[in-house]
Amino acid sequence: MIALAREVFAARLPGGYVFLDLSRDAYSGLAAEDSERLCGLLGRAIEPEELKEEERALIDFLQEEEILSVGNDENEALKVACARERGGLTVCEWRPHLADLAHATGGSTFIEVLKAGWAILRAELLLRGGLKDLVREIKDQPMRPKTITLNSSEENQLAALLHAVEMARRWYPRKVDCLVGSGALVLLALWGGLECVLVIGVQKFPFYAHAWVEHAGRVVNDSSEVQRRLAPILVVSPGSAACRS
Numbered sequence: 460m461i462a463l464a465r466e467v468f469a470a471r472l473p474g475g476y477v478f479l480d481l482s483r484d485a486y487s488g489l490a491a492e493d494s495e496r497l498c499g500l501l502g503r504a505i506e507p508e509e510l511k512e513e514e515r516a517l518i519d520f521l522q523e524e525e526i527l528s529v530g531n532d533e534n535e536a537l538k539v540a541c542a543r544e545r546g547g548l549t550v551c552e553w554r555p556h557l558a559d560l561a562h563a564t565g566g567s568t569f570i571e572v573l574k575a576g577w578a579i580l581r582a583e584l585l586l587r588g589g590l591k592d593l594v595r596e597i598k599d600q601p602m603r604p605k606t607i608t609l610n611s612s613e614e615n616q617l618a619a620l621l622h623a624v625e626m627a628r629r630w631y632p633r634k635v636d637c638l639v640g641s642g643a644l645v646l647l648a649l650w651g652g653l654e655c656v657l658v659i660g661v662q663k664f665p666f667y668a669h670a671w672v673e674h675a676g677r678v679v680n681d682s683s684e685v686q687r688r689l690a691p692i693l694v695v696s697p698g699s700a701a702c703r704s
Contacts, residue, residue, distance in 0.1 A: 460502065463501070463539075467538075477692065479659070486666070487524070497517065500514060542687070542688055553640075575626065576631060582638075582639045593657075597646070597695045601649075613653060617655075624643055624680075649697065655674045658672070659693040
């Protein structure tokens with residue numbers, strides 16, 4: 460079975476594949492022509508003598524880069540995400556988006572903002588060891604029943620957490636980027652018993668990787684446009700880390 464390596468996730472986009480290697484904390488890409496070849500090979504059990512010369516060269520190269528493996532794990536072959544809509548984002552910049560939940564809260568207490576500051580620090584410290592450390596921290600949190608819709612109590616709780624993270628971000632001594640901010644929000648929500656997931660989406664031209672948070676399938680700290688136009692190469696929740704195809 461030709462499959463992605465265990466800690467490698469992929470997105471198939473116009474212009475070719477983008478790979479995320481958690482073990483190296485690095486992104487890489489593949490040209491369109493080679494991506495077409497790879498698409499026809501992933502998930503297939505092929506004997507070496509059945510491969511064309513260019514296919515064998517591609518597999519050898521991707522194995523050397525530790526992107527592909529040849530084994531029996533069928534699930535690994537399926538970790539390929541796609542964007543819902545073509546075109547990507549025109550503005551590749553994080554702009555914290557709170558408007559959709561702003562009506563649901565009167566703000567945050569000083570203690571809540573302090574907790575949010577600690578969550579930001581915790582996310583930042585974890586990311587110094589690489590994205591894999593933040594992923595492991597989220598995966599190790601207790602699993603809770605999945606919420607299908609956002610009820611008013613959860614909406615108020617989530618809005619208060621969003622407000623607290625935004626306030627803490629403003630006085631934090633270092634710049635809080637989308638990954639640190641979203642990681643902090645997910646940890647803060649999980650500590651409070653609210654099920655949230657961290658999503659990392661990508662586009663290829665121009666290359667852009669962006670993180671946001673979802674609850675019950677809804678983007679909560681950004682515009683819903685990111686969910687439609689970026690390919691969700693990695694979705695992290697308690698107990699699991701996968702792509703969303």
